[in-house]
Amino acid sequence: TAIRRAIVPANLMDAVSTAVSTRLQKITIGDPAQEGVRMGPLVGRDQVADTWDQLNRLKQHTQVVYGGTQDFALHSGSREGGAFFPATLLRCDNPLTATLPHEVEAFGPVSILMPYNNIDEAIAITKLGRGSLVGSLVSDDPLEAQQIVLGTAAYHGRLLVLNQACAKESTGHGSPLPMLVHGGPGRAGGGEELGGIRAVKHYMQRTALQGSPTMLTAVTKEFHPGSEQITTQVHPFKKYFEDLQIGETLITHRRTVTEADIVNFGCLSGDHFYAHFDEIAAKDSLFGERVAHGYFVISAAAGMFVEPSPGPVLANYGLENLRFVEPVCIGDTIQVRLSCKQKTYKDQRPDDKKPTGVVEWDVEVRNQHDTPVALYSILTLVERRLP
Known part of the structure; x- marks a missing residue:
């Protein structure tokens, strides 16, 4: 065709x-x-x-x-x-x-x-x-491309924007690719397939769940904020992958943020943004006073929940969905809740020295008023007892 x-x-x-x-x-x-x-x-x-x-x-x-x-x-x-x-x-x-x-x-x-x-x-x-599987736009004008794509996207399942920069590597008009949605609205049939992991979901049933956070945590095997927390005498970072329970929680000690903390972190990182260092300018900022660096807050939080001695936790795997909700000012006191949110078994490769799994932790940093100041998830690589 x-x-x-x-x-x-x-x-x-x-x-x-x-x-x-x-x-x-x-x-x-x-x-x-x-x-x-x-x-x-x-x-x-x-x-x-x-x-x-x-x-x-x-x-x-x-x-x-x-x-x-x-x-x-x-x-x-x-x-x-x-x-x-x-x-x-x-x-x-x-x-x-x-x-x-x-x-x-x-x-x-x-x-x-x-x-x-x-x-x-x-x-x-x-x-x-009135609807097409795919359209190709050949243009070297970004503003023209923006106008046409926004004006025609609703009538296409897929759009190819072609110019000199991508012409040699282009797969051509209409070529189905597994990571792109294939299908179109209206006269194109209204169907949809492919689209990366979305393609798998076409063959799966979707069911809405309602319930208390504790019940949803039990059913989904994923920690939901507000559910019952499990606390033990053993630090979660000292437990093997199999021993960790969803919802297992550590509540840390408290730490009061000082002016010296802000100055030292700024000098170490090179971040001398006025809201952290200039008291006069900070009064006219969104915060009305000097505030701690957001990255100092999560660095301090890590220092509060990390167990420093050798153990099953092998590496920090990543950080996701970070939000700074409230500023932390000089004299504020912070505390951290660390909860085991989700566990993912990891296949052992031939060159892996130890069998492992990925543990996602739900982290919430609160101030002395019990108000959240930072929310995020961290991923750790944790050793398994058994292959």
């Missing part, structure tokens, strides 16, 4: 018609197993007949630029027994009033050139198709 509608600047219609026709003249039709053949047959004789029918309908509102007749050169194969169809280029000079070029799809090597005079007109012409 060819690109159904090619929307080009009105002043370039003749040049594009000539250029495309010249390229089409070089396409040899025949048995694709033969040397030199560039285009093979359609799926069968029924499709050939249907494509001719659709082409004849399209001719009512278009003019033939190239091809479009049954008298076409065939490099190899049988004209009577095969399912060959000529590459055909049409043009529709009044795309805003003609209807058939937008409604009829030949499902064969048939493409229609349509002129536009400005961006709004191009968008309007695109929308007349």
Whole structure:
């Protein structure tokens, strides 16, 4: 199937018609197993007949630029027994009033050139198709690309923005890729497939759950804030992967933030932002006074919940979903809640010295008013007892 509608600047219609026709003249039709053949047959004789029918309908509102007749050169194969169809280029000079070029799809090597005079007109012409699997925008103007994508995205399942920077690596118009959604709205069928991990979810049932945080934690095996917390005499970082329970929690000691903490952290990190160092300027800031660095807060929090001696926790794996909710000022006192949120078994590779799993911890830093100041998750690599 060819690109159904090619929307080009009105002043370039003749040049594009000539250029495309010249390229089409070089396409040899025949048995694709033969040397030199560039285009093979359609799926069968029924499709050939249907494509001719659709082409004849399209001719009512278009003019033939190239091809479009049954008298076409065939490099190899049988004209009577095969399912060959000529590459055909049409043009529709009044795309805003003609209807058939937008409604009829030949499902064969048939493409229609349509002129536009400005961006709004191009968008309007695109929308007349009432839904497409994919559209390609060829432009080197970022603002033009933004305007067209925002104006036409709702009518496409996928859009390719093509320019010099990506032309050589482009997979081409309409190529299905596993990480991209494939499918389109309206006349394109309203379906959807692929899209990376989303593709798996098409085959899964989705059920909404309601309940208390404790019950949801038990059902989902993921800690939900507000659920009952499990505390033991053993620091969570001293426990192997199998021994950790979802909801197992450490409440740390308290720490009062001093001016020296802010100055030392700023000098160590090189972050001398005025809200941390300039008392006069800080009075006019969002906070009304000097505040601690956000990264000092999470660094101090780590110092409060980490167990320093060797144990099953092997490495810090990452930090996610960090939010600084309230400022921490000089003289504020912070405390940390660390809860085992989720456990993920990790397959042992041949070069792994120890079997491990990934543990996600829910972290909440609060001040002396019991108000959250920082919320985030940390990931740790934790040793398993058994392979």
